[in-house]
Amino acid sequence: MQIVWTKHAEERxxxxxxxxxxxxxxxxxxxxxxxxxxxEDEVRIAQSLRGDGLLRVVFTDIGNTRRIITLYWTNQINRYWQEEPHES
Incomplete structure (x- = not known):
């Protein structure tokens, strides 16, 4: 799989x-x-626990390419973590 970084994702x-x-x-x-x-909506979010928070990477899949739209860290784990994730 090829990973493509948007300019915004690189800045973030x-x-x-x-x-x-x-x-x-x-x-x-x-x-x-x-x-x-x-x-969520039209995008997918890869997330993993990091320290006392959650690292979230918003992306889209286009063929064999995974394009990073944005990313961020949050301490609001309960808001975003899904006990039963809804994958597509």
């Missing part, structure tokens, strides 16, 4: 690297080996 990763030392490699690991994938 740089911001989170400064704040919480979240690396590109960590983002790509969440994308390729997530603890959970949820679907």
């Amino acid at each position: 990763q740089q911001q989170w690297q400064q704040r919480l030392e979240i690396t590109r490699e960590e983002i790509e690991t969440v994308l390729t080996q997530p603890q959970q994938i949820v679907t």
